[in-house]
Amino acid sequence: MSKIYMDHGATTKPDPEVVRAMLPYYEEYFGNASSLHSIGQEAAVALNRSRQQVADLVGAQPEEIIFTSGGTESDNLALKGIASLKKNSGKHIITSVIEHPAVLNTCKYLQDNGFKITYVPVDDQGLVNPVDVEDAITEDTILISIMHANNEIGTIQPIEEIGTLAHERGVLMHTDAVQSVGKIPVNVDDLSVDMLSISAHKIHGPKGVGALYVRKGTRLESLVQGGGHEMGKRAGTENIPGIVGLAKAAELAAQRLDDDASKMCSLRDSAIKKALESIPESYLNGHPTRRLPNNVHLRFSYVEGESLLMMLDMKGVAVSTGSACSSKSLEPSHVLAALGIPPEQIHGSLRITLGRENTMDEVDYVVESLVEIVEKLRAMSPITPKH
Ligand SMILES: Cc1ncc(COP(=O)(O)O)c(C=O)c1O
Numbered sequence: 001m002s003k004i005y006m007d008h009g010a011t012t013k014p015d016p017e018v019v020r021a022m023l024p025y026y027e028e029y030f031g032n033a034s035s036l037h038s039i040g041q042e043a044a045v046a047l048n049r050s051r052q053q054v055a056d057l058v059g060a061q062p063e064e065i066i067f068t069s070g071g072t073e074s075d076n077l078a079l080k081g082i083a084s085l086k087k088n089s090g091k092h093i094i095t096s097v098i099e100h101p102a103v104l105n106t107c108k109y110l111q112d113n114g115f116k117i118t119y120v121p122v123d124d125q126g127l128v129n130p131v132d133v134e135d136a137i138t139e140d141t142i143l144i145s146i147m148h149a150n151n152e153i154g155t156i157q158p159i160e161e162i163g164t165l166a167h168e169r170g171v172l173m174h175t176d177a178v179q180s181v182g183k184i185p186v187n188v189d190d191l192s193v194d195m196l197s198i199s200a201h202k203i204h205g206p207k208g209v210g211a212l213y214v215r216k217g218t219r220l221e222s223l224v225q226g227g228g229h230e231m232g233k234r235a236g237t238e239n240i241p242g243i244v245g246l247a248k249a250a251e252l253a254a255q256r257l258d259d260d261a262s263k264m265c266s267l268r269d270s271a272i273k274k275a276l277e278s279i280p281e282s283y284l285n286g287h288p289t290r291r292l293p294n295n296v297h298l299r300f301s302y303v304e305g306e307s308l309l310m311m312l313d314m315k316g317v318a319v320s321t322g323s324a325c326s327s328k329s330l331e332p333s334h335v336l337a338a339l340g341i342p343p344e345q346i347h348g349s350l351r352i353t354l355g356r357e358n359t360m361d362e363v364d365y366v367v368e369s370l371v372e373i374v375e376k377l378r379a380m381s382p383i384t385p386k387h
Pocket of ligand 1: 009010069070071072073075100102147149150151176178179199200201208209210
């Protein structure tokens with residue numbers, strides 16, 4: 001049975017072109033980019049070219065790109081790096097209740113270390129209201145960190161508005177764009193952000209590599225002390241093969257963005273329409289239009305998401321129950337809870353995240369399988385109302 005992979009929010013398959021671009025940097029050009037000899041300089045050339053390619057994807061300058069080990073480190077560097085540098089001018093940070101754990105747990109760490117964090121709420125479709133952010137700003141506020149698109153429900157936040165108001169009040173703005181980069185246009189000037197997190201493995205690149213965009217003139221403290229790599233903002237010999245892979249993935253994402261987005265939007269809309277029409281008491285989680293092109297997040301009354309996931313897996317379909325990062329936890333998703341969805345419905349939720357290789361036939365197969373499985377599970381469930 002061939003597998004259908006629809007869990008691209010968790011990770012993506014590295015593009016063959018990405019793998020091909022990386023291999024020479026393991027096999028041949030293995031140098032340390034800091035070495036002065038020609039073998040080292042080959043690595044340095046690749047590093048500089050990669051920095052330009054990643055910068056191009058988000059409308060930045062190459063010297064504004066800091067390579068990291070992924071989205072988690074980028075978020076940590078943005079929040080802790082600013083907190084550490086600015087702790088004497090202010091100790092207040094604003095974020096949202098639906099951030100990824102990479103931001104939420106960093107905020108918790110900062111809170112335990114004397115910072116005050118305001119968590120702004122979201123509405124029942126997962127949108128942050130910029131007025132709530134504005135109202136939360138105080139004399140003590142040093143940073144606002146609101147994600148561009150949510151990893152569970154795909155809701156896209158009004159970052160332009162929030163970034164603009166942050167700057168009007170003299171506050172720095174960070175956005176976690178790990179899920180939006182490569183799927184919708186992302187431009188650091190349009191978004192009015194000072195820092196932006198990127199992860200390679202969400203855009204058909206390798207795992208364990210990412211980047212933080214840091215606007216020219218924005219100072220932050222490095223989390224890691226060592227050599228002067230990455231303009232003094234992230235010490236450690238650069239992971240050249242990984243960085244080359246990220247850059248290739250960025251280049252491909254930029255080239256294919258329009259085609260990928262329009263294809264995925266039509267698959268997404270078809271999946272949502274067909275599932276909602278053919279499964280009674282099924283609902284869409286998140287915003288109907290301000291959502292990532294590849295995100296289908298549904299909930300079904302009287303079923304368990306885990307059972308749905310396992311039965312779909314037996315049919316060769318890979319999806320997720322909620323956030324991939326917290327799928328090992330039995331705690332109800334903090335994102336769905338923030339939308340006001342009752343716990344029993346949260347447990348009946350399923351995240352389908354499409355990729356550029358998925359087809360309409362696959363979408364039809366997945367929806368047909370869902371119809372069959374939901375019916376079967378409801379017939380077995382003691383909580384299904386019997387008519
Ligand atoms: C929104 C968001 N931020 C951060 C991360 C963490 O990225 P990484 O896996 O590269 O550490 C993820 C991964 O799921 C994510 O979806």
